[in-house]
Amino acid sequence: MTALLTEPINGILDRLHTASLRDDDLDIAPLPSGASAQQRADALASAYMPVSTQGGRLLYSLARSARPQTIVEFGTSYGISTLYLAAAVLDNGAGRVVTTELSAAKVAAARANLAEAGVAPLVDVLAGDARQTLSTIDERIGLVLLDGWKDLYLPVLRLLEPRLAPGALVIGDDSSFATVQPYLDYVRDPANGYLSVNFPVEDGMELSCRIDS
Template sequence: MPSALYDPAVRTVLDRLFGAAQGDGSLMASLLAGLAPGAVIERMPAAELADLAGEAYLPVAPEVGTLLYTLARASRPALVVEFGTSFGISTIHLAAALRDNGSGQIVTSELSASKVRAAEANVAEAGLGDLVDVRAGDALETLRDLPGPADLVLLDGWNHIYLQVLRVLEPNLRPGTLIIADDTVRFADETRDYLDHVQDPANGYTTVHLPLDDGLTLSTRH
């Protein structure tokens, strides 16, 4: 049976989104150049950051999307939790795996109201809307109440708060939960506190790094 990842409806949406995301580099460069002198992204309010990147796709790379599908397909998670929905590219890869698994749910969080609407529309167009709960708002609040323990976590929002989001999720992590953090090489400075946390076995994680795209860090809960 063909994988849901190659279903025509899924491929149509993903191809359109990946094509649109090719303009992200110049868009973000222009937006960052327009910041006030001395502005530091890590110190900006979350709502201001969401507005700043409201038109940016900020996607996972295609090969990272395929890896997400593969990991979710193999681990058969009952609950996937995602920080940083954006336009839904990574969400669709994960949901395609759940469709092929025959069960599972995704809870994903996005602060930008316009992106929430776009992601919901994209996931629905791909035929995967019944598997995805897109929560609008600050992930530090929206991800506190989950329908069960998280089996797989994707951190792909603002890098400098990865550790804060992980701490919110830790009460809902079980032994064996897989945590995937994106962009940890390109934004190593912004994710340093997160990396220090998951690389210390005393904190309950085993961690490995993958040199895909901007760098992935995979951790499992002890």
């Protein structure tokens, strides 16, 4: 039986998905125009902003199939998507997840959730700006999940590109959001070395295979 559907991971995911339903009821003050990534992270520290259950199961299935040794996630939040990826690593029997989060409150919560699920040894949670934290990775990356601030998808991908393994899978969540368009324009242009297709799950996921590395 997959770790995804057994305890404690299954129960923790159910709890976190249920808690995330309260996101719509949060009273969050409007942010000033041009707010920094840190300001946005601090303002939304109580918001889960999770991947959907179906999106999470897709992530798990892709990671099980690709069997990447190194998975990189941009945007940990409370660790929901991280748990799906870590469950795949656990069931694959090898690999690790490197994830990064700007909100200190969310870093602490994600680490606690991962420890409770028993997968903390498989995950490195990096605190800080992804443009700095992910620059420390020096091994080949087999799978990337972009699920942080949408305007940073492309800068983060460009940062990671030199370390993408041939055939690496890059997943951009919430691909229907207008702020993701510059990223989509990039990965959908074959001249940039990707074969890309949109998958209709929740708010959309762009699945891009690195064909030029």
